[in-house]
Amino acid sequence: MIQKLQRRFALSRQGAIDLIKGCLACVLQDLSFMFPVGLLYQFVLDMMAGGVNGSRILFYLAGCAACLVLIFVVTWFQYNATYLATYVESGVRRISLAEQLRKIPLSFFGKKDLADLTNSIMGDCATLETTFSHYVPALFGSLISTTLVAVCLLFFNVKMALAAIWVLPVAFAITLFSARIQEYFNRKAVAANVALEKGVQECIESMQDLKAYNAEHRYLTGLYRKIDESEKRHIVTELGTALFVVSSTLILKFGIATTALTGSVLLIRGEIDIPLFFMFLLVVSRIYSPLEGALQNLAAVISSRTNISRMNEILDHPVQTGSKDLTNKGYDIRFDHVGFSYNTGETILKDVSFTAKQGEVTALVGPSGGGKTTVSRLAARFWDIQRGTITVGGMDISKVDPETLLSFYSIVFQDVTLFNNTIMENIRIGRKDATDAEVLAAARLANCEEFALRLPDGYNSMIGENGCELSGGERQRISIARAFLKDAPIILLDEATASLDVENETLIQSALSRLIKEKTVLVIAHRMRTVSGADKVVVLSEGTVAEQGTPKELLQSGTIYPHMAGLQDISQSWKL
Numbered sequence: 001m002i003q004k005l006q007r008r009f010a011l012s013r014q015g016a017i018d019l020i021k022g023c024l025a026c027v028l029q030d031l032s033f034m035f036p037v038g039l040l041y042q043f044v045l046d047m048m049a050g051g052v053n054g055s056r057i058l059f060y061l062a063g064c065a066a067c068l069v070l071i072f073v074v075t076w077f078q079y080n081a082t083y084l085a086t087y088v089e090s091g092v093r094r095i096s097l098a099e100q101l102r103k104i105p106l107s108f109f110g111k112k113d114l115a116d117l118t119n120s121i122m123g124d125c126a127t128l129e130t131t132f133s134h135y136v137p138a139l140f141g142s143l144i145s146t147t148l149v150a151v152c153l154l155f156f157n158v159k160m161a162l163a164a165i166w167v168l169p170v171a172f173a174i175t176l177f178s179a180r181i182q183e184y185f186n187r188k189a190v191a192a193n194v195a196l197e198k199g200v201q202e203c204i205e206s207m208q209d210l211k212a213y214n215a216e217h218r219y220l221t222g223l224y225r226k227i228d229e230s231e232k233r234h235i236v237t238e239l240g241t242a243l244f245v246v247s248s249t250l251i252l253k254f255g256i257a258t259t260a261l262t263g264s265v266l267l268i269r270g271e272i273d274i275p276l277f278f279m280f281l282l283v284v285s286r287i288y289s290p291l292e293g294a295l296q297n298l299a300a301v302i303s304s305r306t307n308i309s310r311m312n313e314i315l316d317h318p319v320q321t322g323s324k325d326l327t328n329k330g331y332d333i334r335f336d337h338v339g340f341s342y343n344t345g346e347t348i349l350k351d352v353s354f355t356a357k358q359g360e361v362t363a364l365v366g367p368s369g370g371g372k373t374t375v376s377r378l379a380a381r382f383w384d385i386q387r388g389t390i391t392v393g394g395m396d397i398s399k400v401d402p403e404t405l406l407s408f409y410s411i412v413f414q415d416v417t418l419f420n421n422t423i424m425e426n427i428r429i430g431r432k433d434a435t436d437a438e439v440l441a442a443a444r445l446a447n448c449e450e451f452a453l454r455l456p457d458g459y460n461s462m463i464g465e466n467g468c469e470l471s472g473g474e475r476q477r478i479s480i481a482r483a484f485l486k487d488a489p490i491i492l493l494d495e496a497t498a499s500l501d502v503e504n505e506t507l508i509q510s511a512l513s514r515l516i517k518e519k520t521v522l523v524i525a526h527r528m529r530t531v532s533g534a535d536k537v538v539v540l541s542e543g544t545v546a547e548q549g550t551p552k553e554l555l556q557s558g559t560i561y562p563h564m565a566g567l568q569d570i571s572q573s574w575k576l
């Protein structure tokens with residue numbers, strides 16, 4: 001049962017146990033509200049039997065006090081079991097989502113974008129927080145307690161009980177039958193919301209380009225359309241829910257009328273007495289009010305299914321696993337008949353075989369879209385391949401735990417990600433336990449000193465969101481400093497100096513040549529100068545290795561490589 005609850009509501013084991021406790025607490029709370037009704041019924045009986053004397057007054061005073069204490073204790077227990085436990089579970093859920101996202105292969109992120117994931121971690125979690133603190137325990141609580149009360153009523157008088165409770169299955173049936181419709185509306189509303197969030201995020205991120213091309217107005221018109229769509233979807237969802245909930249609630253109100261009517265008839269016929277009639281009227285006035293709330297809760301629980309299934313999609317996604325034991329001998333990277341495609345299904349690599357040897361620089365070259373970046377990412381198991389094997393020092397990387405494997409790699413990406421923190425801390429990302437002296441040494445090797453010391457607080461200067469206060473070359477050098485600090489045996493390098501000025505380029509090139517000494521280096525080379533200094537060149541074209549060899553060999557015997565070298569010579573002589 002616990003496992004079923006976990007799966008059904010995207011809960012941790014403790015969360016499922018707490019949910020059961022919360023439901024029981026709500027049952028107890030609803031039942032505790034019936035005690036004053038019983039006391040009142042007894043009081044009416046006493047009054048009709050001739051009044052209440054001294055000892056009975058004490059009995060009723062004690063009864064009132066006992067009811068108050070009982071309600072207080074049970075409510076306190078209910079509060080702890082529902083609200084507090086739910087907020088703890090909410091924290092656990094967000095952490096497990098984040099943990100799962102860390103282990104999921106990058107292919108998953110091709111299907112989901114940032115806005116969608118943020119919506120799951122923040123929006124869906126917040127919705128479930130409210131659902132599990134306010135709705136689910138109260139719903140189950142009132143369902144169970146109402147059933148218990150209904151069974152008790154049957155013992156008092158079957159006809160009166162039926163007159164009071166016939167509305168319950170009808171009201172619930174209406175809400176349950178509407179579940180699919182409500183879910184449909186809610187799915188559409190969530191999709192419209194995610195589309196809107198994506199639009200807003202994209203708009204903020206691309207503001208610079210929109211301004212540069214006077215495209216703000218056009219873009220904002222599209223965004224306004226998304227806002228309207230989201231608003232419309234939410235109104236329709238609310239109206240749909242309200243329609244069914246109001247209908248069910250109206251049915252419940254009929255219960256009071258049928259109880260009163262049946263009671264009057266039975267009273268006239270002499271089948272029941274006044275106290276029993278009175279007790280039924282008291283009970284129906286109590287059992288319907290938590291049920292009205294429960295019906296609204298049921299609607300909310302139904303619509304939260306969309307949020308739960310979005311969350312389960314992340315939690316159930318297979319993660320990359322593997323052994324933490326490393327059996328490699330050396331650090332040669334070997335691609336053996338590798339075939340690969342992204343989520344789109346289009347084959348990107350058909351049959352790629354080459355070896356990047358330890359202590360050598362292997363340059364990946366080829367036409368744009370030929371698969372150079374893909375190959376370098378596959379070498380670090382960012383994705384799992386569909387055919388062939390990739391080994392490091394003879395060890396199949398698909399069998400190695402991804403985090404353990406990454407300890408072998410320093411990666412210098414073209415797009416450097418920096419954090420809104422100091423230069424010092426941004427470099428320390430390379431190795432979190434590095435001392436300040438080690439960070440500074442790495443920074444010096446990567447030529448960061450030149451710009452860091454110009455800033456007001458030196459290495460302790462904040463660099464803004466994603467390093468927005470730094471130039472492209474400075475960002476790149478921080479990335480290289482991280483790699484120095486990590487000092488991993490394999491370097492994956494996306495040579496990204498093409499867009500930099502000569503001074504920056506020289507600084508970065510000199511830092512890189514220090515970094516790659518005696519390591520296995522796989523470099524995505526964009527310029528022939530880098531390639532000519534490489535030990536080996538692998539030309540990737542149309543998903544296969546078209547040519548490979550030393551730069552000299554390829555210049556003599558290749559076709560694509562000499563052609564690319566020729567083109568670059570021409571482009572270097574171009575003038576504006």
Ligand SMILES: Nc1ncnc2c1ncn2[C@@H]1O[C@H](COP(=O)(O)OP(=O)(O)OP(=O)(O)O)[C@@H](O)[C@H]1O
Pocket residue numbers: 110342343344348366367368369370371372373374375
């Ligand atoms: N995450 C992704 N999802 C789907 N397709 C992708 C993804 N990344 C790259 N591709 C596709 O894979 C092919 C190879 O891309 P890749 O970036 O590896 O080429 P490249 O040789 O590095 O190109 P460039 O020199 O222009 O950077 C391209 O057709 C590209 O559209």
